[in-house]
Amino acid sequence: xxxxxxxxxxxxxxxxxxxxxxxxxxxxxxxxxxxxxxxxxxxxxxxxxxxxxxxxxxxxxxxxxxxxxxxxxxxxxxxxxxxxxxxxxxxxxxxxxxxxxxxxxxxxxxxxxxxxxxxxxxxxxxxxxxxxxxxxxxxxxxxxxxxxxxxxxxxxxxxxxxxxxxxxxxxxxxxxxxxxxxxxxxxxxxxxxxxxxxxxxxxxxxxxxxxxxxxxxxxxxxxxxxxxxxxxxxxxxxxxxxxxxxxxxxxxxxxxxxxxxxxxxxxxxxxxxxxxxxxxxxxxxxxxxxxxxxxxxxxxxxxxxxxxxxxxxxxxxxxxxxxxx
Amino acid sequence: xxxxxxxxxxxxxxxxxxxxxxxxxxxxxxxxxxxxxxxxxxxxxxxxxxxxxxxxxxxxxxxxxxxxxxxxxxxxxxxxxxxxxxxxxxxxxxxxxxxxxxxxxxxxxxxxxxxxxxxxxxxxxxxxxxxxxxxxxxxxxxxxxxxxxxxxxxxxxxxxxxxxxxxxxxxxxxxxxxxxxxxxxxxxxxxxxxxxxxxxxxxxxxxxxxxxxxxxxxxxxxxxxxxxxxxxxxxxxxxxxxxxxxxxxxxxxxxxxxxxxxxxxxxxxxxxxxxxxxxxxxxxxxxxxxxxxxxxxxxxxxxxxxxxxxxxxxxxxxxxxxxxxxx
Numbered sequence: 001x002x003x004x005x006x007x008x009x010x011x012x013x014x015x016x017x018x019x020x021x022x023x024x025x026x027x028x029x030x031x032x033x034x035x036x037x038x039x040x041x042x043x044x045x046x047x048x049x050x051x052x053x054x055x056x057x058x059x060x061x062x063x064x065x066x067x068x069x070x071x072x073x074x075x076x077x078x079x080x081x082x083x084x085x086x087x088x089x090x091x092x093x094x095x096x097x098x099x100x101x102x103x104x105x106x107x108x109x110x111x112x113x114x115x116x117x118x119x120x121x122x123x124x125x126x127x128x129x130x131x132x133x134x135x136x137x138x139x140x141x142x143x144x145x146x147x148x149x150x151x152x153x154x155x156x157x158x159x160x161x162x163x164x165x166x167x168x169x170x171x172x173x174x175x176x177x178x179x180x181x182x183x184x185x186x187x188x189x190x191x192x193x194x195x196x197x198x199x200x201x202x203x204x205x206x207x208x209x210x211x212x213x214x215x216x217x218x219x220x221x222x223x224x225x226x227x228x229x230x231x232x233x234x235x236x237x238x239x240x241x242x243x244x245x246x247x248x249x250x251x252x253x254x255x256x257x258x259x260x261x262x263x264x265x266x267x268x269x270x271x272x273x274x275x276x277x278x279x280x281x282x283x284x285x286x287x288x289x290x291x292x293x294x295x296x297x298x299x300x301x302x303x304x305x306x307x308x309x310x311x312x313x314x315x316x317x318x319x320x321x322x323x324x325x
Numbered sequence: 326x327x328x329x330x331x332x333x334x335x336x337x338x339x340x341x342x343x344x345x346x347x348x349x350x351x352x353x354x355x356x357x358x359x360x361x362x363x364x365x366x367x368x369x370x371x372x373x374x375x376x377x378x379x380x381x382x383x384x385x386x387x388x389x390x391x392x393x394x395x396x397x398x399x400x401x402x403x404x405x406x407x408x409x410x411x412x413x414x415x416x417x418x419x420x421x422x423x424x425x426x427x428x429x430x431x432x433x434x435x436x437x438x439x440x441x442x443x444x445x446x447x448x449x450x451x452x453x454x455x456x457x458x459x460x461x462x463x464x465x466x467x468x469x470x471x472x473x474x475x476x477x478x479x480x481x482x483x484x485x486x487x488x489x490x491x492x493x494x495x496x497x498x499x500x501x502x503x504x505x506x507x508x509x510x511x512x513x514x515x516x517x518x519x520x521x522x523x524x525x526x527x528x529x530x531x532x533x534x535x536x537x538x539x540x541x542x543x544x545x546x547x548x549x550x551x552x553x554x555x556x557x558x559x560x561x562x563x564x565x566x567x568x569x570x571x572x573x574x575x576x577x578x579x580x581x582x583x584x585x586x587x588x589x590x591x592x593x594x595x596x597x598x599x600x601x602x603x604x605x606x607x608x609x610x611x612x613x614x615x616x617x618x619x620x621x622x623x624x625x626x627x628x629x630x631x632x633x634x635x636x637x638x639x640x641x642x643x644x645x646x647x648x649x650x651x652x
Contacts, residue, residue: 077457128641131594133401133457135640137581138633145629256461269455304469311462315454 023266027281056174058287067231068258075204075271076132081232083143085251088236093246094155118229122221166242204271264314351606366620382612383501387560391553392583399596400456407464409561409576417480424486434558442554446547491566530597589639
């Protein structure tokens, strides 16, 4: 092959290719590697049936990680999503309590509640000038306390039709999984084509600069945290649909689990760099990995170790990049 | 976790009037709590209850001492709870009943602490990984190793000596409280009166300045993580003695509670400010309030709500100009 760099088309392609962050390339490579390994090691892995299952199972982690991504892009972190899921899941099933007429108002109310609490996180961080880690940690404690005051045990149930969200299939593909993809697409459009979306990157990259440019940091943070709260509430509702009932501890562990796909996808914790595509790929990477390890009968204990190592590796790669840039 | 904009230079803190005021403010708040609670519930001031509070506060107090070192160098350690549980499980692995094995068990725990702390510190200082993620990753890895090692259920054989550490009294005072006092004296001396301690404040308060005066910041940061993990490993053993049994999740929740208590006690989460005595006051305020919730017959869940409100309110109160997030 002769070098084709002189032709305009190929320079455009090279330039386009160079603009893809290394972290995305790494995640895609890992996904491919994982799929190939899985296909070789297990004959049940590379079946459309299994992939459709993973697609369905990834929905809850995906939605909550999407919210986490928005917050991390502002340079913050939201540790209250776990407690938020616990609260919203038990509240949803407790309030609906098997009555189909209540489904719509309760769902709307719960999502609004999540958004409101999230907004509060953002505003507290901004106006009281407290580190987001402390604000959302405190909020998590408050929410979990309230959840357990409401009920110590799973409460209520939801109508059969409500489970369509989790188990329904459209042309064989999970509706919950499709809804998750839809939310990611909306988030990508929001981040790249709206002023507020751009403001999220600006605030994360350089809060003072963003302020000087006339961006309202308070408003931007309120929106980012509010969306994270609302998405956590949606995750809570989705999990009710999957389990048929709520649980005051349903969200335990999600606060940390939701961060893994974000950092694996190349969004850096300092804020301002990364995006939702990376998170989406990160979610599938983690879900496929756990799926494969389950097929291989690898104990949960090894799965933890591998997850820890993935976090370290992913972050170390991004740090290297940050230094070179 | 701190954004570049926060790396402003800040004067190095001393035992200044402002700091003393803050500490006495905390002390006053603790006393106010004690007075109000004892009026509401006379049972509070009974010696038995007070000693109970102190016994409960001891393991958390130890963890907070270590956590303070990490916070002071602009870090934090989420792995303390995992270190506590792992050190507890490690202690049972000797299946020893003889008290003569106690020093060996403690040595093993300390070795574990040094190993974990070094990994944490290395990732944070040398690799530039955010402390949150680095210690989150070691938490998960340790958890996996611990469960693999025990295959899910840990042993339970421990020398009698652990009961003495956890529940025993020496001259009328709980033994684990005495251990806390000893650790406080040692670490307080290291932090406030030694060369290393001043370096800790400088690295946390003014990293650039620390670099310019030739402090080996990386070594200081790694040492802080090692101190934190070692203290957590010891606290794990004390907690096992107090609870009387070992499980895989010994110390669960201490990672967050220790940060809450330290922040309440005036340790700035973005480094360079606070002292060990304030941090300990934070622990006592937390434990006294928990105790009050029980004595007043309120639901236990109120503890969690109180904790959340207090940590947010306390950090809002402590913010001074040097700490402001921009815009």
